[in-house]
Amino acid sequence: MASVELKSIGKSFGSTPVLGGIDLAVADGEFMTLVGPSGCGKTTLIRIIAGIESQDAGAVLIGGSSIDHLRPHERRVAMVFQSYALYPHMSVRGNLSLPLVMSRLRLHERVPLIRLLSSRRRETMHSIEGEVEAVAQQLQLGALLDRRPAQLSGGQRQRVALGRAMVRHPDVFLMDEPLSNLDAKLRVHMRTELAELHQRLGATFIYVTHDQVEAMTMSDRVAMMDAGHILQLGTPTELYGRPANVKVAQFIGSPTINLLPGSVGSNDAVELLGRRLQLAVDLPAGSPLTIGLRPEALTAVPANTAPADAGSLPARLRRRENLGAEHILHFDLPGAALPPVVARAPPELQLPADGHVALTFDPLACHLFDPSGARVEARRAEGSRDPVVVPFRS
Amino acid sequence: MGAAALAEPIPLRATAAQTRIRRLLSLLATHAVLMAGAVFMLLPFVWMLMTSLKSPGEIFSADFTLWPRRFSAVENYDRALTTAPLLRFALNGFIICFGILVVQLLVAIPAAYALAKLKFPGRNPLFVLVLLGLCIPVQVPALPLYIALASLGLLNTYFAIMFPFFLSVFAIFLFRQFFKSFPDDIINAARLDGMSEFEIVWRIVVPSAWPAIAAFSVFSAVAHWNDLYWPLIVVSDTRLAPPPLGMMFFADAETGSNYGALTAAATVLTAPLVIAFLVARRRFIEGITMTGVK
Numbered sequence: 216m217a218s219v220e221l222k223s224i225g226k227s228f229g230s231t232p233v234l235g236g237i238d239l240a241v242a243d244g245e246f247m248t249l250v251g252p253s254g255c256g257k258t259t260l261i262r263i264i265a266g267i268e269s270q271d272a273g274a275v276l277i278g279g280s281s282i283d284h285l286r287p288h289e290r291r292v293a294m295v296f297q298s299y300a301l302y303p304h305m306s307v308r309g310n311l312s313l314p315l316v317m318s319r320l321r322l323h324e325r326v327p328l329i330r331l332l333s334s335r336r337r338e339t340m341h342s343i344e345g346e347v348e349a350v351a352q353q354l355q356l357g358a359l360l361d362r363r364p365a366q367l368s369g370g371q372r373q374r375v376a377l378g379r380a381m382v383r384h385p386d387v388f389l390m391d392e393p394l395s396n397l398d399a400k401l402r403v404h405m406r407t408e409l410a411e412l413h414q415r416l417g418a419t420f421i422y423v424t425h426d427q428v429e430a431m432t433m434s435d436r437v438a439m440m441d442a443g444h445i446l447q448l449g450t451p452t453e454l455y456g457r458p459a460n461v462k463v464a465q466f467i468g469s470p471t472i473n474l475l476p477g478s479v480g481s482n483d484a485v486e487l488l489g490r491r492l493q494l495a496v497d498l499p500a501g502s503p504l505t506i507g508l509r510p511e512a513l514t515a516v517p518a519n520t521a522p523a524d525a526g527s528l529p530a531r532l533r534r535r536e537n538l539g540a541e542h543i544l545h546f547d548l549p550g551a552a553l554p555p556v557v558a559r560a561p562p563e564l565q566l567p568a569d570g571h572v573a574l575t576f577d578p579l580a581c582h583l584f585d586p587s588g589a590r591v592e593a594r595r596a597e598g599s600r601d602p603v604v605v606p607f608r609s
Numbered sequence: 610m611g612a613a614a615l616a617e618p619i620p621l622r623a624t625a626a627q628t629r630i631r632r633l634l635s636l637l638a639t640h641a642v643l644m645a646g647a648v649f650m651l652l653p654f655v656w657m658l659m660t661s662l663k664s665p666g667e668i669f670s671a672d673f674t675l676w677p678r679r680f681s682a683v684e685n686y687d688r689a690l691t692t693a694p695l696l697r698f699a700l701n702g703f704i705i706c707f708g709i710l711v712v713q714l715l716v717a718i719p720a721a722y723a724l725a726k727l728k729f730p731g732r733n734p735l736f737v738l739v740l741l742g743l744c745i746p747v748q749v750p751a752l753p754l755y756i757a758l759a760s761l762g763l764l765n766t767y768f769a770i771m772f773p774f775f776l777s778v779f780a781i782f783l784f785r786q787f788f789k790s791f792p793d794d795i796i797n798a799a800r801l802d803g804m805s806e807f808e809i810v811w812r813i814v815v816p817s818a819w820p821a822i823a824a825f826s827v828f829s830a831v832a833h834w835n836d837l838y839w840p841l842i843v844v845s846d847t848r849l850a851p852p853p854l855g856m857m858f859f860a861d862a863e864t865g866s867n868y869g870a871l872t873a874a875a876t877v878l879t880a881p882l883v884i885a886f887l888v889a890r891r892r893f894i895e896g897i898t899m900t901g902v903k
């Protein structure tokens with residue numbers, strides 16, 4: 216088992232910089248997820264760790280020692296590709312045993328005809344066969360061993376790709392969006408399986424995805440990347456609860472966070488759409504702010520009953536999405552040309568027929584970002600109290 | 610009421626019939642054109658085959674019939690097979706085509722893989738050179754090659770017949786186009802599994818390139834089975850002659866005016882190619898359409 220350390224990794228393709236000095240330390244046995252929008256360099260980064268691509272600057276350390284001079288198969292890493300990259304003309308058995316054949320048989324034992332001369336080959340092949348069967352059992356591929364990849368379903372191919380990585384007992388698993396070709400239901404199922412596999416194997420996982428749900432549900436820590444840089448590194452809870460950058464706030468969480476324009480008024484007070492919140496920041500008056508509110512931070516209450524110390528926004532219901540366990544409410548803010556504000560609500564919530572409500576929130580639930588996108592810490596304004604919300608009666 | 614119900618659908622049915630007739634006509638037209646082309650191309654072969662069945666008198670008779678009135682097939686073929694070493698010519702053809710093809714594949718496949726999938730400085734200029742090589746006919750380097758082979762004392766050998774064709778730029782080009790579309794990730798996976806580039810070529814890439822290899826094999830075999838120009842230059846020994854050169858020797862000899870025997874010999878020497886093509890036909894067409902080379 217091994218830790219992985221990236222030291223200011225830089226990479227450009229031609230004149231386009233793709234990675235700009237990535238520093239990242241992944242602990243032994245950790246499940247680290249790289250998330251970020253398309254094209255931000257996630258695949259490039261794990262290809263560098265695997266040795267498929269070489270970095271222009273920086274170093275990769277596995278288990279504390281530099282591996283930059285090692286070729287891909289000498290690095291004790293295994294990779295699961297987004298396209299699975301199974302060998303199309305080999306059976307599942309052939310696909311699963313190839314990594315072991317390559318590492319355990321010498322060159323002359325792999326050449327057709329000449330290999331018949333080797334007596335050692337038979338025993339080695341026998342033990343390889345046993346290990347392949349064992350992995351196939353674990354992944355429920357036992358009945359499929361003699362099929363070709365073209366004769367498998369997407370989920371089965373995905374498991375074969377996983378199995379091909381597992382047979383080598385690598386120190387580090389690299390996975391590039393392994394679930395993105397699966398349908399929604401299978402993806403949810405495989406999420407659980409992968410998390411369990413990680414616990415069972417105890418190996419280090421570096422997992423690339425642009426699905427924030429996968430990042431949140433499986434990882435020990437998440438590194439959110441954008442344009443070749445790591446914007447924030449932390450546990451899923453930290454990324455969700457205290458996004459360091461407006462891009463992180465936007466990327467993590469579903470439905471997406473509501474972003475509203477605000478500014479700093481007199482006495483350090485924060486103003487949201489011209490309304491003063493019970494919040495203070497240490498920024499010069501007049502500075503613009505972006506104020507983020509998670510859908511679950513907003514509570515719809517009858518208009519004019521918003522508690523004094525809570526933030527509140529007048530709003531009108533535009534659309535109601537029924538997700539069963541909860542409803543997603545889309546509100547227009549009258550008088551402001553802004554995209555709809557989204558809130559979560561319990562299904563039993565009754566709204567007035569005309570749809571006019573007040574959306575209230577605890578001011579401390581606001582995430583504040585300065586114009587550069589960086590998080591700004593705020594404190595409760597002096598003299599204010601915790602708000603008491605009067606909900607709709609259901 | 611019954612009459613009205615009947616009257617209603619008639620226009621509909623008429624248009625359905627019309628479209629069916631139109632489709633039939635266009636089908637007929639297409640097939641007529643294709644048939645004309647097929648007849649045009651097949652006629653020489655059919656003529657050859659039929660002439661090889663006729664008696665000498667009938668071949669030169671003024672009133673022409675395609676179907677022989679009297680069969681002299683046995684005499685013609687017997688004459689052809691006994692007076693000329695036809696089987697020897699065919700065997701030479703096999704040895705030469707096979708030798709050329711094996712070396713061409715051994716050289717062209719790794720070269721094409723390198724041009725398609727490996728990154729190295731000068732790759733694109735090299736590929737341009739390959740394309741330029743496509744434009745050079747064998748007649749251009751014929752003289753220096755002949756002089757070289759002569760001074761090495763290699764004239765009148767199988768090697769001399771095969772040597773100029775060992776490097777096929779066409780094969781490199783064809784395979785490179787084919788390998789280009791092979792997924793990079795599979796190659797990367799093989800590298801992670803510990804395969805060397807040579808093993809990747811032969812164990813991963815080639816098994817999925819069979820259509821292209823079959824297509825090229827047909828091209829290569831046809832070209833060298835039928836080649837007269839180069840063997841004529843380097844071979845004077847009848848025992849080494851490939852089919853066309855053998856035919857020439859045979860026609861020069863006293864059988865020169867016996868067209869029955871001559872066409873019988875030609876039939877015997879053409880048959881292996883036709884049979885080989887019929888066997889590899891499907892692969893051949895796949896290979897052509899998959900590489901986009903026409």
Ligand SMILES: Nc1ncnc2c1ncn2[C@@H]1O[C@H](COP(=O)(O)OP(=O)(O)OP(=O)(O)O)[C@@H](O)[C@H]1O
Pocket residue numbers: 228233251252253254255256257258259260425
């Ligand atoms: N071989 C290459 N040559 C040139 N540019 C490349 C190459 N590979 C990747 N890039 C560029 O590098 C950037 C990062 O690519 P990368 O594949 O790492 O993105 P990603 O984060 O994995 O995106 P996605 O989520 O879509 O898979 C992209 O802008 C891409 O266009």
Ligand SMILES: [Mg+2]
Pocket residue numbers: 257258259391
């Ligand atoms: Mg990617």
